[in-house]
Amino acid sequence: KLFRIASIPGDGIGTEVTEAAIQVLQKLAEVDGTFHFEFEHFDWSSKNFKERGYYIPPDGIDQLKKFNAILFGAVGSPDSNKGQTQAKATDTKRLPDVPDHISLWGLMLPLRNSLTQYVNVRPTRILRGTSSPLRAEVCGPKDLDWVIIRENSEGEYSGHGGTTHAASGNAVATEVSIFTQVGIERIMRFAFDTAMLRPRKKLTMVTKSNAQRHGMVLWDQIFHEVKKEYPDVETDKMLVDAMTVRMTLKPQTLDTIVATNLHADILSDLAAALSGSIGIAPSSNLDPTRKHPSMFEPIHGSAPDIAGQGIANPVGAFWSAAEMVRWLGLEEVADKLMECIENVTEAGPRTRDLGGSANTKEVTEAVCNEIEKQ
Amino acid sequence: KLFRIASIPGDGIGTEVTEAAIQVLQKLAEVDGTFHFEFEHFDWSSKNFKERGYYIPPDGIDQLKKFNAILFGAVGSPDSNKGQTQAKATDTKRLPDVPDHISLWGLMLPLRNSLTQYVNVRPTRILRGTSSPLRAEVCGPKDLDWVIIRENSEGEYSGHGGTTHAASGNAVATEVSIFTQVGIERIMRFAFDTAMLRPRKKLTMVTKSNAQRHGMVLWDQIFHEVKKEYPDVETDKMLVDAMTVRMTLKPQTLDTIVATNLHADILSDLAAALSGSIGIAPSSNLDPTRKHPSMFEPIHGSAPDIAGQGIANPVGAFWSAAEMVRWLGLEEVADKLMECIENVTEAGPRTRDLGGSANTKEVTEAVCNEIEKQ
Ligand SMILES: CC(C)[C@H](C(=O)O)[C@@H](O)C(=O)O
Numbered sequence: 001k002l003f004r005i006a007s008i009p010g011d012g013i014g015t016e017v018t019e020a021a022i023q024v025l026q027k028l029a030e031v032d033g034t035f036h037f038e039f040e041h042f043d044w045s046s047k048n049f050k051e052r053g054y055y056i057p058p059d060g061i062d063q064l065k066k067f068n069a070i071l072f073g074a075v076g077s078p079d080s081n082k083g084q085t086q087a088k089a090t091d092t093k094r095l096p097d098v099p100d101h102i103s104l105w106g107l108m109l110p111l112r113n114s115l116t117q118y119v120n121v122r123p124t125r126i127l128r129g130t131s132s133p134l135r136a137e138v139c140g141p142k143d144l145d146w147v148i149i150r151e152n153s154e155g156e157y158s159g160h161g162g163t164t165h166a167a168s169g170n171a172v173a174t175e176v177s178i179f180t181q182v183g184i185e186r187i188m189r190f191a192f193d194t195a196m197l198r199p200r201k202k203l204t205m206v207t208k209s210n211a212q213r214h215g216m217v218l219w220d221q222i223f224h225e226v227k228k229e230y231p232d233v234e235t236d237k238m239l240v241d242a243m244t245v246r247m248t249l250k251p252q253t254l255d256t257i258v259a260t261n262l263h264a265d266i267l268s269d270l271a272a273a274l275s276g277s278i279g280i281a282p283s284s285n286l287d288p289t290r291k292h293p294s295m296f297e298p299i300h301g302s303a304p305d306i307a308g309q310g311i312a313n314p315v316g317a318f319w320s321a322a323e324m325v326r327w328l329g330l331e332e333v334a335d336k337l338m339e340c341i342e343n344v345t346e347a348g349p350r351t352r353d354l355g356g357s358a359n360t361k362e363v364t365e366a367v368c369n370e371i372e373k374q
Numbered sequence: 375k376l377f378r379i380a381s382i383p384g385d386g387i388g389t390e391v392t393e394a395a396i397q398v399l400q401k402l403a404e405v406d407g408t409f410h411f412e413f414e415h416f417d418w419s420s421k422n423f424k425e426r427g428y429y430i431p432p433d434g435i436d437q438l439k440k441f442n443a444i445l446f447g448a449v450g451s452p453d454s455n456k457g458q459t460q461a462k463a464t465d466t467k468r469l470p471d472v473p474d475h476i477s478l479w480g481l482m483l484p485l486r487n488s489l490t491q492y493v494n495v496r497p498t499r500i501l502r503g504t505s506s507p508l509r510a511e512v513c514g515p516k517d518l519d520w521v522i523i524r525e526n527s528e529g530e531y532s533g534h535g536g537t538t539h540a541a542s543g544n545a546v547a548t549e550v551s552i553f554t555q556v557g558i559e560r561i562m563r564f565a566f567d568t569a570m571l572r573p574r575k576k577l578t579m580v581t582k583s584n585a586q587r588h589g590m591v592l593w594d595q596i597f598h599e600v601k602k603e604y605p606d607v608e609t610d611k612m613l614v615d616a617m618t619v620r621m622t623l624k625p626q627t628l629d630t631i632v633a634t635n636l637h638a639d640i641l642s643d644l645a646a647a648l649s650g651s652i653g654i655a656p657s658s659n660l661d662p663t664r665k666h667p668s669m670f671e672p673i674h675g676s677a678p679d680i681a682g683q684g685i686a687n688p689v690g691a692f693w694s695a696a697e698m699v700r701w702l703g704l705e706e707v708a709d710k711l712m713e714c715i716e717n718v719t720e721a722g723p724r725t726r727d728l729g730g731s732a733n734t735k736e737v738t739e740a741v742c743n744e745i746e747k748q
């Protein structure tokens with residue numbers, strides 16, 4: 001069986017971890033022998049944006065449509081604040097290069113939207129050998145096992161709104177979040193379906209309907225309706241602010257979580273931090289209708305502060321690759337890859353963010369060795 | 375000197391901790407002898423809303439204007455999810471009572487808006503004798519010392535937008551965030567002024583301008599301008615998602631933080647959790663022009679799960695009272711009160727959320743005893 005994969009390594013450490021992930025995927029295929037990957041590379045990035053004036057060429061989205069899946073690295077020019085968080089959160093000042101907002105509007109969001117990837121799945125757990133920054137009494141190794149289902153196609157990221165410069169010189173900006181019944185229902189169903197497949201069958205829905213009276217109230221109402229279809233799922237509701245408290249102080253009480261584009265963006269970064277390192281965390285941008293290819297990316301960003309040094313943690317990219325393999329229908333291969341990844345996070349080598357001193361290459365080779373051993 | 379204070383105890387444990395705070399304030403005045411407090415109580419609450427149909431009577435805001443300050447408890451009917459977080463974050467299902475959104479739109483937000491309390495200040499540190507849920511290597515007792523400056527009058531809480539039920543049956547809701555130059559400039563200046571008074575003089579500005587292209591970009595631009603007026607303040611910028619990671623993994627790197635209404639709402643709950651208990655955290659809703667009274671409230675909410683049992687942690691209300699006293703110009707008295715509070719968090723008695731078994735009354739008496747001893 002042949003799978004055609006588009007790879008978009010992007011910027012900074014995105015290129016380094018994508019290369020590593022491809023190596024691991026090729027090794028998996030080689031050892032298994034029943035399937036193959038063919039990769040095609042797309043050099044869409046902030047770096048090339050500066051020369052070309054665009055991220056995605058006019059026929060870019062169409063080119064992607066023929067692939068079975070997309071492996072994404074990271075996007076963000078060196079002024080990105082987001083990028084600083086893979087290995088450490090520094091507080092360095094940076095000069096603008098390609099402003100962050102341009103790089104994301106230009107690449108990430110159009111991909112998600114044009115390929116109807118309306119679900120973003122972010123599993124979080126403490127991999128063997130890694131540890132949470134939380135005290136052991138607060139969070140034991142098995143106490144944090146969540147999957148965050150993020151609405152990935154509407155809400156706070158609509159891009160609608162604008163800025164008016166009144167004659168008085170007083171600028172006014174509006175930012176319009178758009179929530180549709182169709183959009184909310186489909187993400188809710190996906191979340192309930194996900195919860196149904198998990199041992200605890202629990203779903204927590206997050207809004208901020210005590211302060212935002214329109215879209216968030218619609219979320220509440222639709223949740224109330226959809227949950228009638230899933231009597232076996234235990235549900236509860238949280239406000240997004242209180243949710244951060246519960247994640248931090250009572251991680252055991254959570255299982256599946258569904259939230260809006262912005263809320264889940266924030267909560268999933270927090271989840272990654274609570275699980276030990278943002279360098280580990282994977283994400284899947286899914287088109288559940290399977291009309292278009294889905295896209296798999298580590299959540300860490302381009303990390304300009306460590307880019308080019310070969311020291312990025314590739315585990316987030318490996319885990320994302322495992323999720324891709326699972327989405328392609330190779331469940332057992334995905335489980336095996338996760339096993340190999342965790343053998344390495346447990347026994348080492350480990351990168352700096354996990355308390356080790358290994359580089360990307362060493363970790364990648366160790367995972368490839370594990371694959372051979374299986 | 376006489377200070378006239380309006381007290382709005384509200385719902386649930388709000389009434390219990392406000393009573394405790396008043397007792398402590400009266401003791402402070404009695405021992406000191408140079409100032410007095412006169413309290414007037416307002417029974418605006420979700421409980422009374424159900425009988426009356428309103429939270430604030432037509433002349434309510436005018437009544438408040440004659441006071442020097444307002445002491446607020448909490449609002450939220452028993453279905454509030456927010457309220458569950460004072461002592462613990464439970465996952466109990468609850469039936470709607472007064473929906474949360476009504477109780478907050480009806481009381482909290484009109485107060486903040488009508489009294490031009492455009493700044494919400496949320497200091498966070500680890501009080502003596504309490505501890506962070508973070509491991510000691512990640513966060514030592516002195517490593518978390520932040521003040522979050524929250525924009526309190528515009529942005530994501532505008533209430534604008536609406537819900538349209540199209541004939542197709544597909545509802546669409548819009549939620550409009552409104553940001554004004556005047557509103558952003560004044561909160562930025564307040565944040566810079568706050569940073570200037572702190573030993574490290576550091577300010578971190580938080581936005582999400584890589585996904586929200588209008589209001590958040592205006593925040594970035596105005597930050598860039600205003601910081602020129604404060605060459606002594608060291609600044610940096612973070613995206614709100616990455617900010618949760620930095621707060622969790624590198625708390626030492628942060629000092630003063632400024633963010634929008636929604637972002638700072640979320641980040642300040644996280645800050646409270648990371649400092650040990652949301653039962654401790656204070657907030658000040660300030661009108662820096664001093665035209666109207668400012669309002670002081672613990673951030674914990676009405677906590678229906680423990681309301682009526684007399685076991686709520688009053689420390690958040692005491693700390694809020696200390697901030698009120700400071701705002702009224704009694705700096706030294708405020709410092710003394712904080713000293714007394716921390717003597718009690720250190721030596722006990724402590725409530726359950728801090729690992730003790732004391733009730734509200736015992737903690738209150740202990741703080742009053744400390745005040746007498748000074
Ligand atoms: C009560 C609610 C509207 C409120 C807010 O979000 O402002 C609360 O969470 C707070 O933080 O003061």
Ligand SMILES: CC(C)[C@H](C(=O)O)[C@@H](O)C(=O)O
Binds near residue numbers: 082585
């Ligand atoms: C890159 C940025 C637009 C993005 C987001 O907020 O969606 C990122 O933070 C993420 O979580 O995937």
